[in-house]
Amino acid sequence: MDADSLSDVERVPHGGSDDRELVDFSANTNPVRPAGVGDVYEAALADATRYADDFADFRAAAAAYVGRDSDAADCAADDVVPTAGGLAALRLAFGVTVSPGDRVLVPEPSFGEYAREIRLQGGAPVGVAHDELLDRDPADYAAAVVCTPNNPTGELADPSALRAFLDACRSSGTRLVVDEAFLDFTDAPSLAGEPGAIVARSLTKMFGLPGIRAGFAVAVGDLGERLRTARPTWGLSTPAAAVGTHCLRETEFVERTRERVASERARLREALSERYAVAPADAPFLLVDVGGERADPDAAVERVLARARDGGVVVRDARTFPRLDSHVRVAVRRPRENDLLLDALLDR
Numbered sequence: 001m002d003a004d005s006l007s008d009v010e011r012v013p014h015g016g017s018d019d020r021e022l023v024d025f026s027a028n029t030n031p032v033r034p035a036g037v038g039d040v041y042e043a044a045l046a047d048a049t050r051y052a053d054d055f056a057d058f059r060a061a062a063a064a065y066v067g068r069d070s071d072a073a074d075c076a077a078d079d080v081v082p083t084a085g086g087l088a089a090l091r092l093a094f095g096v097t098v099s100p101g102d103r104v105l106v107p108e109p110s111f112g113e114y115a116r117e118i119r120l121q122g123g124a125p126v127g128v129a130h131d132e133l134l135d136r137d138p139a140d141y142a143a144a145v146v147c148t149p150n151n152p153t154g155e156l157a158d159p160s161a162l163r164a165f166l167d168a169c170r171s172s173g174t175r176l177v178v179d180e181a182f183l184d185f186t187d188a189p190s191l192a193g194e195p196g197a198i199v200a201r202s203l204t205k206m207f208g209l210p211g212i213r214a215g216f217a218v219a220v221g222d223l224g225e226r227l228r229t230a231r232p233t234w235g236l237s238t239p240a241a242a243v244g245t246h247c248l249r250e251t252e253f254v255e256r257t258r259e260r261v262a263s264e265r266a267r268l269r270e271a272l273s274e275r276y277a278v279a280p281a282d283a284p285f286l287l288v289d290v291g292g293e294r295a296d297p298d299a300a301v302e303r304v305l306a307r308a309r310d311g312g313v314v315v316r317d318a319r320t321f322p323r324l325d326s327h328v329r330v331a332v333r334r335p336r337e338n339d340l341l342l343d344a345l346l347d348r
Contacts, residue, residue: 001095001120022309025331025341026316028151028182028285030208030257032334034250037209037243044242052234055082058241061248062216066180066192066201068251075193081217081227082235082244085210086181086202089217091117093198094143096226097175098123102142107133109152109321111179114145127322131155134165139172147179149186152318152329154281156188170196175223181205182283184254185261192218198227205284206254207247213237214244265332271342272330284332287318291326304328304345311344313337 059080067075083089090113098104100122106114107130115125123143128136130150134157138144146165148157162178169176176197180190184206192199202215214236219227236244247253261284269278269286277289290304291297301319305328308315318327330341 021312023313023333023337023340025308025333025337026314026329027210028205028283028331029210030206030284031337032257033208034247034253036246037207040242040246041239044239047242048238050238052236052238052241055236055241058082058214058236058245058248059216061245062201062218063192065248066190066199066218075190075218079193079218079220079224081219081224081231082241083215083217083231084213084235084240085204086179086200086215087113087117088213088235089200089202089215090114090177090179091120092217092227092231093177093200093219094118094121094123096223096230097143097177097198099142103140105133105136105138105141105144107145107147107150109318109323110145110147111151112321114147114179129323134158134161137172138165138169138174138176141174143175143177144169145177145179147181148188149182149281149283151182151283152285152287152316152321152324152327153279154283154285154287155279156183156186156282159188162191166191166194166197185258185284186282187258188282193220195221196223198223203244203247206257207250209243209247212240212243214240260334261332264335264338268330268332268338268342272345275346286330286332287324288328288330289326290328297326300326301328307347308341308344311340313341313344315341315345 059077062080063075063077094117098118098121102123103126104118104123106125108127110130118125166176178191178197178199180199181202182205191197199218204210217227272278279287291300316329318324318329
């Protein structure tokens with residue numbers, strides 16, 4: 001990390017509400033968790049009296065998990081670096097790829113932490129429209145970032161275009177950082193195990209456990225060695241590793257969640273499209289343009305935020321994302337909860 005950059009970098013706003021009286025549609029975490037999580041956590045406390053081991057079970061489960069839907073290079077357990085969540089994986093990735101003065105391609109609109117973490121390393125994020133990034137020549141950049149599906153727009157990167165971009169990055173010596181935090185909700189292949197790429201994954205989104213702080217990064221070759229050298233000695237707590245291992249093996253839970261999210265996402269989009277412009281998505285959320293061509297998009301967003309809160313729900317103000325000025329983002333939750341969202345936003 002570049003010490004000189006610390007005074008110039010601000011925190012990035014995130015979704016999530018502390019008001020337990022409201023149904024939270026601002027954070028994209030699964031409202032359902034795999035069975036048995038509590039028992040696994042409690043059982044792991046007995047082992048928490050000792051320093052954590054090398055997380056062999058967690059790394060093996062993670063490698064199998066990302067390889068299940070993949071037709072890419074094999075991901076081995078030794079290629080997995082456990083981290084305290086997906087953001088910790090991203091910080092580690094930028095820490096081994098970005099030096100002071102480096103330029104890094106980042107998608108816009110997308111997760112604001114990319115630019116922040118790059119600046120903390122002394123680098124310069126260069127924003128590019130998210131649907132144009134894969135067409136850019138990466139040769140003039142030290143690294144490039146792809147989020148798939150993209151947050152907050154929800155599109156899955158075209159697998160062929162993504163592989164072509166990775167090939168271009170390899171040819172130019174540009175490191176590709178791929179945020180796959182929401183890839184679990186699709187059957188698209190992971191880039192985990194591909195040379196030249198660092199993949200960041202999180203257990204937060206699919207398994208609904210943001211407070212556990214469990215995730216991992218995957219890289220091979222020189223990049224893998226860099227990650228293993230730079231990682232904290234104990235990147236996970238013993239309970240987090242045990243719960244993470246349990247969740248990563250819950251394949252039926254993942255399939256049920258995918259089916260529910262796909263069905264409810266389609267239902268929400270159809271209903272919300274009666275009043276708003278709703279972007280298509282492959283993720284567990286929808287980006288909703290509530291301002292349209294109105295002269296005062298800020299007022300339109302404020303009205304929707306207030307309407308949602310009056311209806312007992314909270315949605316994400318998407319104006320905090322670059323290039324968006326009239327949007328909110330809504331999570332896809334369970335059917336009964338989604339009905340509350342529709343009642344609030346459509347005045348039903």
